[in-house]
Amino acid sequence: MLNQTSLKTSMKTDSDLPYLRELNIALGVLAPVWPAIIFLGLLSNTTNILVFIKAGVRDSVTILLLSLSISDMCFLILITPTVSTNIIFHYKPRWVWALDHSITHNLLYWPAFTFYDYSSYISVFLGVTRCACVAMPLHFKSTFTKRRTVVGVVCLFCFAVLFHLPVLTIFSIGWRKDPVTNVSIPVAVVSGRQTMVKINDLLNRNTLPWISFITMIGCVALLSFKLFQASKIRSLPASGDKAAAKSDHDNKLSPKDVHVVQSVVLVCSIFIIAQLPALLYSTVRVVNPEFDQGGRLVKLFGVFFCISLTCSLLNATVNIFVYYNYNNKYRSAFRALLNLT
Template identity: 30%
Template sequence: MYKHYGAIILIVNLKLISRIVASAEQSSHALDIQLASPTIYTKFDPYVSQANKASDDLDVPKTNLMGTNSSGTTEFRSTSSTLMQASGTAQFFDTNTGKWLYWSLSFMVIPVIFTICIFFHIINILVFLTMGLRDGASVIFLGLSISDMLYCSFSLINRILRSLASILGQHPYLRLPHLAHIIIQYYRVFFDISILITTFAGVQKCACVAIPLTFRKFFTFRKSVWTIILIYVCTLLYYLPHMTNTYLGIRLDPQFNRTRLMLRSINFELAGVLFEVSKAVNRIFIPFVAEIILIVCVAIMTYKLRQSATIRHSMTSTAIQVDKSVREEKEENIDIAPGSKLNIRELKVIQSVNMI
């Protein structure tokens, strides 16, 4: 069992890295939408690419990822520096070093991380299917592996499209940043699903430690299956208005004066409302509530494990009658007095449970 700890820790670290990258992807979501638009507004408009507005209404011309500087040479412009230039702010990413650092992280390092995560998630799925879904824990971890794999897959596709857009520029018939915006909606679905499943898994493990006698009555195999299905269905229904309100359609690109396959919106006002609701629910409410729940679960599990270890110590001290030499050996590993420190083995158990 212990020989698999290295692989488990590696998978956990890759999951953590993918979640950190996910937070960065969520933060840059609005910026990606701006880059997908025909121009950049001086005032931030989250759904500018979805508005079927004429170019005369726009104030600031678009700055492409690949642009020409004052000397006439072509240089790379990162998404962050593009927004900073529009606001007149000089930052690190305005320098050539910052631009190429952003390029390396966004289009080289992060895609490699996502690819590795997809590979390990596929292994997890195959392992769970091979072992068989015999209890609620296996169902939860299978659902979590599927959602994480789909999130990493859509995120990798989004990164590839953004890389191609920065290389090919604005000439292709299909606006690649607009297609990337469609992909963004899908990976956000599975990102939220992973958050909800992780929270449910934390509550389940906390109940297993806190109320072990009644645990099986509340968290049965059937209830776990239906809970995972309900999380998937409810999240997809929540994002359904987002995904159906925007689509790729043919329209006039005023920048090149020709029709192209671009992002369109059925209802621009509804798109703005959906964005504000999504920002409040998906970026603030769900992540913070999930973190609070998991922190409380970890605290409860730690307290209950220490409490059960203390009770076991007191019962062991009254039940075991051994000679002096054996008793001295036992006392080195087990403290007789209640409230004393836990031995190394029990501390490892607590740490392992908290890590999971």
């Protein structure tokens, strides 16, 4: 995940700061692809929502995947003003703004990443529930019912908002009179930023992400092991030993379960890869105060901002390919939606 970074501030830093060339290269390479990723993400998540609704929301996995698509789409919509402002700062630094640029750059940033973190919680919930159902099916197969999953999704959203309250209350809209035109214009008003951002850094940028990251690695490892175990069982010849046969039957995954586990493993793996850059730079930011806005390494911080933002956008975009390839019900509903069958 990203910490709030103003590339405008970064651009105005003295030119003798290190990593200016690297920041310009990162912006030159990555900024042009951000609009394309956002457009693809909005299209893919809209498709996901329509397909899941058409297929029928009848089980816990579908509920979680539908919730994940809705959350990802909200993130992409809310982060678009910040991304657009950063692109304008890079390509049109002398752009004349019709309103205070802080409104477009800052106002929706934290609401956007509230939804991004909400998507992370859903992904962790998905991984943990599938692990429980696969590792101990007799105990958990009937635990995660449709109703309980809905309650869990609602609770996770409440937790996401609660955890982000410190930064959700930083910005508000105020009015300032333009001394030239004598007309009042809307501006972004900041209050208590330094303290609230520190609280957010400790909770939402380090503690919770690392817990989620480690949990997801454990889930992927266990689910991958179960897939490997299931493939070995399918390849073994029939055994005359009843005890061994019973053990094989207990560990065997049905073809439907295999596809579900494969899709969950891939969704969780995408989450892990997307989280890694932001986790690393959030940790470094705590250890080295120079690696931050206003610090000597602000340009290098901007490079990691670009990389992390790109990973975050991709994380909210590419799940459609996983669903289409590893979810038979999704693929059938998708084809029916496009009249391909």
